[in-house]
Amino acid sequence: MQKQDSKPRIIALLSGPDRPGLVAKVAGWIYERGGNVFHADQHQDGQAGIFFQRVEWDSANDPKTEAAEFAAFANNELGMTTEVALSSDRPRVAIFVSKIEHCFHDTILRFKANELPGEIATVVSNHETLGNVTKQYGLPFHHVPVSAATKAEAEKRQIEIVKEAKADLVVMARYMQVLSDDFLKDVGCPVINIHHSFLPAFAGGKPYHQAYNRGVKIIGATAHYATADLDEGPIIAQDVSRVTHRHGPQDLVRRGKDLEKNVFAQAIRWHLEHRILVYNNKTVVFD
Amino acid sequence: MQKQDSKPRIIALLSGPDRPGLVAKVAGWIYERGGNVFHADQHQDGQAGIFFQRVEWDSANDPKTEAAEFAAFANNELGMTTEVALSSDRPRVAIFVSKIEHCFHDTILRFKANELPGEIATVVSNHETLGNVTKQYGLPFHHVPVSAATKAEAEKRQIEIVKEAKADLVVMARYMQVLSDDFLKDVGCPVINIHHSFLPAFAGGKPYHQAYNRGVKIIGATAHYATADLDEGPIIAQDVSRVTHRHGPQDLVRRGKDLEKNVFAQAIRWHLEHRILVYNNKTVVFD
Amino acid sequence: MQKQDSKPRIIALLSGPDRPGLVAKVAGWIYERGGNVFHADQHQDGQAGIFFQRVEWDSANDPKTEAAEFAAFANNELGMTTEVALSSDRPRVAIFVSKIEHCFHDTILRFKANELPGEIATVVSNHETLGNVTKQYGLPFHHVPVSAATKAEAEKRQIEIVKEAKADLVVMARYMQVLSDDFLKDVGCPVINIHHSFLPAFAGGKPYHQAYNRGVKIIGATAHYATADLDEGPIIAQDVSRVTHRHGPQDLVRRGKDLEKNVFAQAIRWHLEHRILVYNNKTVVFD
């Protein structure tokens, strides 16, 4: 999955009504124009009658032009919804955070270590707590306080910041505010959230306390795309950890942090690598 | 955890209001009478103010008498709810099953291979399907048909069978009927159920289909004590397995079977080894 | 992954020197002849310069003829080593077993429950222990005693049995004899073994005792193709389980059994579903 080539690869994500010959037509188009498929994976949901494909290839031509022409071909001739990208793209990510900082640090350090293929565009918080450390990391920090009375106003300001920062993705690194339906519609890019439970179990607040009270023997974390229905968006990644009667709520919180960091990073990586397609409130992840 | 001694060990499970000196008093009582503690584990729920202990020891005296005297001591002098057993006891287990047979075979083979410390007392089914193979295993089989109209009658008959078989435990090996509150009250022994989801997610019917529709990335199975609230009883053991968008409902069913077998066996083992204490609809498992 | 169609699908496994256009040519060949790709997955080992593909499709023509023609095409025109099969094939499996019976029962019950797509052709054992229960399962049983002196002779007899049974695969269900290089050459079909450790750790005998002595915190099981180098063959599947200082060697043995059963079944399933390609003593598994 590594690529150190000087020339960028083209990555396309297609989805649409399934019909015979799609794989052949996509592969044929690429081959006839001198391209070389490096990776291709597809999936059919037989019940829903939908075809999904991710294809990654080296083109003999200018990658940017070729990508645009492929998109036109896939849209017009195959009837597919198509997203194309270059492996050299560096998507820009806006981090939303409150005071809880483990996902915040972990995400930033992964970007800095080139574990995540993109750039941090900006950091937005409803508290000032993490302002100084954000600046130490050399990143812009925007403090946008949020209260019930000012929420609509605050979200407008957040959207401005995201757009000025040219962010392609918003990630909620344990951001403790619910984003409104309007925000999600207007922000113009996907939003990934990390929920600190194994959804759909323990949606809502204080999930580790809920888990403790129910006496489960395994806890989890779930990364999902944010939707208007809180904690109901398409699930991208989940992980779990065993617990026993000895673990109190605070132990679950602590152990959950490790899950949250890894699951959140996994979801961000998959998104930035153009591996995720969403349909019927579910995800296809071409891992 | 193995014991090949000719002389049985005594195993006690205690629970009750926490207060200083309980560990010392239990250990002291055993030591003064020439016993040797082989294993001891305890737990305090600080919030609830409850003390739990499992202690396993070799007694210098007749184990049966000593066990009874310990129970009297723990009840009367320590104010503890106490259950005592000998490692040589072979608890008797009634298996309830319908037509789905993976947990049925797995459980029986584990008893036959001495992986589970007890005896199968009887097999009860609402279908005749598994009658012949039960007899091939050399086990008694009781067919008790259940319909909405006959359920109360059928449960009475089931209770008679359990009691005649002198069963100490009922295990529902994917038994597809809900046991009524009356059954649970009158059967006179604990009932362990295996639910084919990671509870509390996907309680109720067709949990693998629910999981498929929600698009989760991990499925699970849960063994719990049956209570009047369906799928709400104290959780004993859980296990999980990763799935992807490629897995349809039938794949989840197939993969779930492996989870169900292992989780069910784990719960039965822990129960038969006297490792489980129940309180506040949760379990303490002294593993 | 389920298929209930009356018409069988064609499944092809290809491998060979990588070059541009392989995906397009395979997909094009199928499409031009009216086939519909149901599933396709491929992999390139960039360093080794090898291309691997599994493709599964519905053909408009007679599947058997079409499969043969595809094989000719892939061999002659693409230069690929090719294996073709129909989804309706029921590969025949010979089970080798000694006295340890958990993998034996588990494998047979999975075949009987249609969890594994094939037929048990025969059971071969160096002991008589499992003869009666094999017959109860309605399966042929061959007792072939093996001693140092008679090993060569015994292996000849085993090969005869495998060939008479028309087995396509031999699986060693904790068969406690090493199969000689000659056996593996002459038996004419692949052999899958289950090793009771997380290879390459603890190769050789008594791996759970080795694991106990080394004080590892996780134990494992490994299914691999048998090769002349004992425990060194290509790994197909592995699974692990956590252990603590409380687990003695016998506990590791018991817990390992669950791993062995599941890992062994997983490897057999993948093989029978034509999902595995072997190269450089490793496996590509198109799961």
Added chain:
Amino acid sequence: MQKQDSKPRIIALLSGPDRPGLVAKVAGWIYERGGNVFHADQHQDGQAGIFFQRVEWDSANDPKTEAAEFAAFANNELGMTTEVALSSDRPRVAIFVSKIEHCFHDTILRFKANELPGEIATVVSNHETLGNVTKQYGLPFHHVPVSAATKAEAEKRQIEIVKEAKADLVVMARYMQVLSDDFLKDVGCPVINIHHSFLPAFAGGKPYHQAYNRGVKIIGATAHYATADLDEGPIIAQDVSRVTHRHGPQDLVRRGKDLEKNVFAQAIRWHLEHRILVYNNKTVVFD
């Protein structure tokens, strides 16, 4: 497992020849002096004839004095090797690091977030790379270059630094030098190392490349106490992650980092919470 009391708890770790009455004597001593056991766990290695115990209690008396008196009692009257500590102790930790920085950042951030009960005493590196960021964290940094010719000298300097920093523990956060037998003897405190494989598989250098070449389906990480035999010390914690044929060596490296961080932190936590006893090159971990 949390304690917010103003008065510190006493924690004792005992080990020595097993004999009847040890549990009773320890519990009795504490109870007679007005102490209240908060947590106690013990283990017997029957084969080796060794008794292990961890006991944590609130004392009615001055904790420091009581701890010293308990140590004298356990040593002299019970013949146990005993280590006592107070829950208020803040053990001091020296971090050794080279250039690879994920464990370095992760460990420091966990200490800063109070996830690990202790203080970072100093950072020692054979490279200058992480000097600035160490100072940004507000921590002392010592650059001690190491070459084959200067190793003995360098280790003397390292020991001076550890002792001046009054460190109670050295942790090798992917420190890429082997510490000599002399260093381990003279440094005067335990040393925890993180090895980037599932030991004993793939000891030595480049373990992820070894794992890739062997074609394993699961990779791991192992935290252990450093001993003169490289990668052979007592294992404290291990964790694993599934991989497929799609993962190249660099993918294994990346995925392994998450394992290394969590396993390393787990081992450090257990050590700092006085949960680990070492014997026969193995660990007892009272989790």
